[in-house]
Amino acid sequence: xxxxxxxxxxxxxxxxxxxxxxxxxxxxxxxxxxxxxxxxxxxxxxxxxxxxxxxxxxxxxxxxxxxxxxxxxxxxxxxxxxxxxxxxxxxxxxxxxxxxxxxxxxxxxxxxxxxxxxxxxxxxxxxxxxxxxxxxxxxxxxxxxxxxxxxxxxxxxxxxxxxxxxxxxxxxxxxxxxxxxxxxxxxxxxxxxxxxxxxxxxxxxxxxxxxxxxxxxxxxxxxxxxxxxxxxxxxxxxxxxxxxxxxxxxxxxxxxxxxxxxxxxxxxxxxxxxxxxxxxxxxxxxxxxxxxxxxxxxxxxx
Numbered sequence: 001x002x003x004x005x006x007x008x009x010x011x012x013x014x015x016x017x018x019x020x021x022x023x024x025x026x027x028x029x030x031x032x033x034x035x036x037x038x039x040x041x042x043x044x045x046x047x048x049x050x051x052x053x054x055x056x057x058x059x060x061x062x063x064x065x066x067x068x069x070x071x072x073x074x075x076x077x078x079x080x081x082x083x084x085x086x087x088x089x090x091x092x093x094x095x096x097x098x099x100x101x102x103x104x105x106x107x108x109x110x111x112x113x114x115x116x117x118x119x120x121x122x123x124x125x126x127x128x129x130x131x132x133x134x135x136x137x138x139x140x141x142x143x144x145x146x147x148x149x150x151x152x153x154x155x156x157x158x159x160x161x162x163x164x165x166x167x168x169x170x171x172x173x174x175x176x177x178x179x180x181x182x183x184x185x186x187x188x189x190x191x192x193x194x195x196x197x198x199x200x201x202x203x204x205x206x207x208x209x210x211x212x213x214x215x216x217x218x219x220x221x222x223x224x225x226x227x228x229x230x231x232x233x234x235x236x237x238x239x240x241x242x243x244x245x246x247x248x249x250x251x252x253x254x255x256x257x258x259x260x261x262x263x264x265x266x267x268x269x270x271x272x273x274x275x276x277x278x279x280x281x282x283x284x285x286x287x288x289x290x291x292x293x294x295x296x297x298x299x300x301x302x
Contacts, residue, residue, distance in 0.1 A: 087143075094139065097132035104129060142168050157195040159228050159237070160185040166202045177210050179222040186229040191301065193282045201278045202226075204271040205239050205297060212243035212295065223293075237299040245290035254288055 104125055111117050142165050163183060167174075174181060191198065206224065213222050220242060227238040246254060255276040279286040284301040 094136055097136050100132055101129060138168060154193055155195065156190050156192050157198075159189045159191050159198075159235075162191070162195055162198050163202060163226060166199050166206070170203070170206055173210065174206075177213060177222065179210065179213070179224060181206075182223060182225045184225070184227045189228055189230060189235065191235060193301075197278045197281070201275050201299075202239075204275045208271055209241040209243055209295070212241065212246075216244055233302065235301040237301070239297040239299070240291060240293060241295055242293035243295065245294050246288065251288060251290065255286070 108117070108125060111121065160183070163185065167181060173179075209224050223242050225238070225240045227236075227240075229236055245251075255272050257270055257273040276286050279299055279301075282301060284299060286300075287298045289296050
């Protein structure tokens with residue numbers, strides 16, 4: 001009887017082991033099924049994520065292209081505005097020498113009839129005419145070089161020479177608006193960059209000051225101070241006028257596009273924006289605050 005019990009017990013254990021194997025296999029199969037299901041879900045999510053990433057990248061590319069196109073349009077608009085201002089400046093600068101030469105021709109004809117023309121007279125009038133022509137050619141060359149693509153290359157240039165070129169172009173505008181320019185540039189201060197863009201920068205700042213003086217009808221002696229120096233490895237350019245400064249509600253946004261202190265129809269709101277873009281392109285920064293006299297711009301270049 002004991003033997004029968006043992007046999008039954010062994011059979012029972014064998015059945016239990018078999019059931020356990022079946023349950024274990026079921027559990028393993030279930031885990032495998034869950035694993036495959038999760039893999040399918042992960043693959044599905046991955047495809048969805050890839051789709052969304054592609055769509056996001058496409059939107060970013062479109063946005064970048066739109067922003068790039070917008071910047072190019074603003075840059076072109078700024079250049080056209082600068083060209084218009086400079087053509088007006090050139091016209092002013094040419095008016096005086098042309099009038100002088102016209103008067104000399106009339107005098108020459110009159111003096112010839114009165115028999116006052118001799119070798120000394122001819123030499124004097126020729127020398128005067130050449131001075132006027134040289135002035136006109138200098139202005140024309142500065143105007144041409146400003147818009148010449150070959151001058152957009154990155155080079156080393158003397159900052160003082162760059163500002164002198166701007167002074168030539170702005171000479172009559174400064175005289176007309178009774179504006180005195182004070183220049184204090186550290187000797188042989190060299191900037192690495194696009195010289196024409198820096199000319200554009202200074203033209204924008206000077207024209208901005210002229211507009212501020214005219215807008216506020218400032219009757220004081222009108223001054224602009226341009227100072228530049230090197231400190232450690234940085235180059236500092238300071239630009240200050242005595243036009244009274246920028247309104248507090250505008251000064252924080254003054255470098256944003258379409259922000260202007262001028263009356264409607266008198267300002268594009270892109271001059272200072274383009275100035276900030278020029279500085280940033282040269283890995284620098286431009287700041288503004290109101291001093292006791294007026295607007296004070298600080299440009300820091302590495």
